[in-house]
Amino acid sequence: MGCSKWRAALNVGHLRVQSRLSVFLTMIVLVTYLFYCLNGLCDSVPRPVFTQRAHLHERISGRNEEPDAAQDAAQLGGGTFNASLVRDLSNSDTNNNNNEDDDDNNNSNMSIANTFGSKKFPQAIIIGVKKGGTRALLEFLRIHPDVRAVGAEPHFFDRFYDKGLEWYRNLMPRTLEGQITMEKTPSYFITKEAPRRVFAMSRHTKLIVVVRDPVTRAVSDYTQTLTKSPGLPSFQNLAFRNSTTGLIDTSWSAVRIGIYSKHLENWLRFFPLSRFLFVSGERLVTDPAGEMGRVQDFLGLKRVVTDKHFYFNQTKGFPCLKKPEGSSRPRCLGKSKGRPHPQIPDGVLLRLRDFYRPFNLKFYQMTGHNFGWD
Numbered sequence: 001m002g003c004s005k006w007r008a009a010l011n012v013g014h015l016r017v018q019s020r021l022s023v024f025l026t027m028i029v030l031v032t033y034l035f036y037c038l039n040g041l042c043d044s045v046p047r048p049v050f051t052q053r054a055h056l057h058e059r060i061s062g063r064n065e066e067p068d069a070a071q072d073a074a075q076l077g078g079g080t081f082n083a084s085l086v087r088d089l090s091n092s093d094t095n096n097n098n099n100e101d102d103d104d105n106n107n108s109n110m111s112i113a114n115t116f117g118s119k120k121f122p123q124a125i126i127i128g129v130k131k132g133g134t135r136a137l138l139e140f141l142r143i144h145p146d147v148r149a150v151g152a153e154p155h156f157f158d159r160f161y162d163k164g165l166e167w168y169r170n171l172m173p174r175t176l177e178g179q180i181t182m183e184k185t186p187s188y189f190i191t192k193e194a195p196r197r198v199f200a201m202s203r204h205t206k207l208i209v210v211v212r213d214p215v216t217r218a219v220s221d222y223t224q225t226l227t228k229s230p231g232l233p234s235f236q237n238l239a240f241r242n243s244t245t246g247l248i249d250t251s252w253s254a255v256r257i258g259i260y261s262k263h264l265e266n267w268l269r270f271f272p273l274s275r276f277l278f279v280s281g282e283r284l285v286t287d288p289a290g291e292m293g294r295v296q297d298f299l300g301l302k303r304v305v306t307d308k309h310f311y312f313n314q315t316k317g318f319p320c321l322k323k324p325e326g327s328s329r330p331r332c333l334g335k336s337k338g339r340p341h342p343q344i345p346d347g348v349l350l351r352l353r354d355f356y357r358p359f360n361l362k363f364y365q366m367t368g369h370n371f372g373w374d
């Protein structure tokens with residue numbers, strides 16, 4: 001009798017322990033699941049992880065350096081596009097500093113930024129021009145808390161349009177209410193199909209064009225190609241169709257890109273002038289804060305990026321960022337920006353300047369802005 005009482009008491013006790021244990025285990029499972037979800041790991045879509053971003057920067061740009069457009073093309077083009085790069089592209093961010101603490105800091109910030117919000121089509125695109133100063137502009141804009149941008153150039157509207165709009169949207173970083181999604185691909189400006197395609201995405205897209213003296217731009221373009229192909233013919237050999245008559249070869253892309261009025265005409269068939277902002281590449285170097293003020297106004301953003309953010313780096317010869325967001329170190333653009341240009345004979349530059357003059361005047365007239373290149 002006494003024994004069965006004890007046995008019954010033991011059984012009840014055992015059951016209680018068992019049910020407590022199962023409640024406890026359920027709690028652990030729930031808490032773990034919640035923790036994973038909050039860290040963005042329970043979506044069906046693969047989630048950005050910092051190591052992928054770091055990997056991308058190492059692969060395509062090296063630390064503290066951004067890829068040249070041509071490097072991007074090599075990475076993305078030729079049918080060798082791969083899924084991990086799509087993920088990488090969507091996650092690449094401004095964080096190119098060398099400070100490990102900053103990286104850690106940003107790791108948690110970025111995981112929050114990459115968990116909340118949604119991927120939207122860009123409301124504003126830097127469409128050109130190659131070698132105009134597009135990277136500097138994008139990096140300066142990314143300090144703004146209400147701007148989120150793809151780090152690498154997506155080349156959707158020129159090279160990867162057949163991948164579809166959803167593919168493109170998926171490349172974008174997540175944004176919260178009130179934040180602007182942006183990307184930059186300078187080749188859009190000279191791509192015939194790009195205006196119609198951007199218009200088909202959204203007629204409200206804001207278009208930013210960084211323009212620079214087309215002669216200097218052509219030399220900059222040539223310098224970039226020369227770095228990659230040291231055996232390249234001289235600038236004058238490529239620029240002239242006939243060196244005795246001084247006929248300019250407009251089929252050479254370094255020359256053709258600088259005929260801004262022609263490319264703009266193509267865009268104006270789809271977008272009114274009010275949808276464009278023309279940023280002076282020269283002023284972006286001499287007065288970055290002033291130019292950034294115009295850009296922020298155009299984008300409807302609070303003027304957060306001001307002269308406090310810049311300092312002039314004498315060695316580099318360019319304005320650099322004092323303290324990029326999330327970093328304790330100053331940062332300049334990488335080695336592929338601000339390369340020394342080769343010496344081009346004065347006569348060649350003068351001839352090129354004469355060639356561009358009428359196109360420049362037309363461009364000033366079209367934009368209502370004298371860029372002072374003549």
Ligand SMILES: Nc1ncnc2c1ncn2[C@@H]1O[C@H](COP(=O)(O)OS(=O)(=O)O)[C@@H](OP(=O)(O)O)[C@H]1O
Nearest residue numbers: 069130131132133134135136220318319337338339
């Ligand atoms: N702050 C700052 N730091 C470094 N470089 C600067 C900066 N602002 C403008 N620039 C000018 O940007 C030129 C490169 O232009 P892009 O970034 O449009 O080039 S690319 O088309 O993306 O390859 C690059 O051209 P090069 O000097 O010929 O290299 C620079 O003159």
